[in-house]
Amino acid sequence: MDIWDVKQSIKEMNLPKNTLAVLIILTLFTCCFSHFGFAQTTISGIVTEKNGTPIEGANIYLDGTYDGITSDVDGKFNFQTSETGVQTLIASYLSFETFMMAADVSQMNNLTIALREDVNSLDTVVISAGTLEASDNSKVSVLKPLDVVTTASALGDFVGALQTLPGTTTVAEDGRLFVRGGDAGETQIFIDGIRVFTPYTPTTNNIPTRGRYSPFLFDGITFSTGGYSAEYGQALSSVLLLNTIDEPDQDKTEIALMTVGGGVGNTQKWEKSSLSFNTSYINLAPYLAIYPDRNDWEKPFEALAGETVFRNQFESGILKVYAAFDSSNFELTQEDINFAEGLKFKLKNYNFYTNASYTGYLNQSWRIETGGSYTRARNDVGIMTDDIDNTENSAHFKLKFRKRFSNRVKLSFGAEQFLTDFVEEFSNQFVSERYGFNNGISAAFSELDVVFSRKFAIKVGARGEHSQLFDQFTFSPRTSLAYKTGKNSQLSVAYGDFYQQPMNDILKFSNTLEAQKTQHYILNYQYVAENRILRAEAYRKDYSSLVTYDDEFPFFDSNYANNGEGYAQGFDLFWRDNKTIKNVDYWVSYSFLDTERLYRNYPVEATPSFANKHNLSAVAKWWIEDWKSQIGFSHTFSSGRSYTNPNLPGFLQERTKSFNSLSVNWAYLISQQKILYVSINNVLGTKNINGYQYASMPDANGNFDRRALRPAADQFFFVGFFWTISEDRSDNQLDNL
């Protein structure tokens, strides 16, 4: 609108002169009101940090208006407003909590606003005792999701990758997680907060197992080696928390061809939801034909597996439904000192697992997490002429709420129910027995998180559990706190009581027992600077009420009791660095463990055969730009493990020689969508010994003969070709390797 238009419009309006005058006065008034500042209020003051340091660049304004300004170099601000009455003044600055003050504008002068540091910011202390995180968005990540698939020794198994972290013991012939002197059953695995009842594919003696679930479904892994949250129970030593991906990248099809089988996967993505599935078929027959191992395979290992995930985003939440089915079978004869013709073993396993979870916000401050899982696992096992068939049906339901009182105070509480129905049938030509148990555990937990400042935070919680089978109630207090000792370092301590029911192999024969117990004491020091992390942790664990029995194996008529006890103590060191050497990322873990326990059929307290004093892992990954390749190395050293030599007095009194294995891998990016992957485990062919089997009867000289327990094969080769087909041709399966 230019001047001429205004003139014209006024002319055309042809208003009476006095109206015109009123209009002019009104307009003038409005104009001058905002320009000459009478009836204007001045808002002024200074913005500082808690300690008085002025903050430059803070944004100060009246809520919902245009009136405001940026603080100057001295933290001072001064602006005018035409607003009157009670208004809300806001002051905000990066990494500080937003300040709000409601008052009459006339009161808002010469203010001193001290902003509180935002405790959600990166340099806030983190409770780190016992917890090893593998995620993208945490500064304290010791492992990144990708590491699971690019660590040379892991062969794509997330458990294999975790075995390079401190606190774990190398038990090469088993493959499961052994944490700080605990046996494998003392670690529980959760997917999206919901329990997994049968996480490992069953195998037999001296053949390591693998985790069932494909690693590329997860983008966050938290591995706690002690002192974990009250939210998790039924684990004496450790919990492993796996979080599935919220939203896949894009539509794609993935094809894998490997020396041991093949797989196909597909992901479809829509506006709010996505569906992924993948199937794989593994057959070791061709591999074993070329590289026979020490076993005599009648039917080499064969497995068919399928997984699917559906995700749906709602306005304020996300629903995930996950289902996995797998079936595996094999039959073999293993060398055995007590059977000249060997020990015959066959196994068929069917496993179905489904898990549904919902996480969402009810409003600004209430968050809900709920879900459930159901497992059906069936094993048909044949050992010589014995047939053992078992079926487990288990379910877990959980409901958890979290109330956020402020950035600094959060309370969570919830309840959960575990149900297990286990039936086993044993038969041979003489007997046929059917037995099992039906167990329910109800639990409730609550936890309070308080962050006092960026320097100091505590977590206090408690968990109560009731076992239907034993009619026993247990109460476990847990607490941890962390204190920042410097810009990059912090100390953290944790204490907790943990209960766990005996495993299925005991419960199926006896239900007059009670829960086993541990107490954890942890002291942790952590130093994190850019792309470097150092962790040192000392711990002590006291075991009590461990299950004991009086036969060689748990049996129908063994005498069971909770008379066992023990301890584990030691320290763990971890160093990761991807800064010092260009294009090289490496980490080193060392664990020292001192443990003895009286449990199972031990006559005296002794160091179990799954525990050893020293464990060292070194992993390195070297990216060679010119070759489009990543070359990885992984070395594991562990000192000898105990075994009983019946030719000498004592129990578990001897030690094997130490274990060494160097693995290498090479991933070559042929193009954006095609990857060739080669790996060799134990490239040096070190002759490792996992233990000894002694004859049950002495020979003519009164000597018990023995046989070394060697791995089925000293080395393992793997070659795979991975091809991703997607619309934009940039994705690849490097993260699947």
Place this chain on the structure above:
Amino acid sequence: MKKLILILIAIVSVNTFAQSKYQQGMEKAFELWKADKPWEAANLFERIAQAENENWLPPFYVAQINVFSSFNEQDKEKMVAQMDKARNFLNDAKARTENNAEVVVLEAQLLTAWVVYDGQQYGMKYSPKIAELYQKAFEIDPENPRVVLGKAQWDIGSAKFFNQPTDVYCDDIRKAIELFGKEEPAGEFYPTGGGEYAEQVLQENCEE
């Protein structure tokens, strides 16, 4: 006298009718930005964003300033704080507009900032997502020069990495320059410009 009054009215009218508070604020913010005071500009955009709670442009510019600044930020902790702030305001902008190619491009740029922050960690994770976002922006508005440029720049980076020919993407950059030349802003204060930068990209990538 009458004449004087008319002139007065005219001045007053120009002042009050020609520019709303929104326009004044936005203009001031762009001035600050041009005067190399991006944080004061961001603060002002932020104030406008909370006063005008349906307009996507103010939060879009808060996010953009934070994303662009994070590319040059040396302090890693500040960089993360900026990227987090950008994410917040980008989400606000997203909620206020639908199918907007400019917002999609900015999201791709934000993820690129994460890749710059830690390539080893975020490169593999975000690369497919970034490519997908550029593809999506291109589907929404294939004639938008910033979309064409962003996509071509990303594709060139990937192609170079795998020693593949980049000619086809250089043509895309040339096309973007052409589009910049005849670009009309889609609305008042809408994103515009970038032609000079496109020339620079072309020179760096396509001319030996």
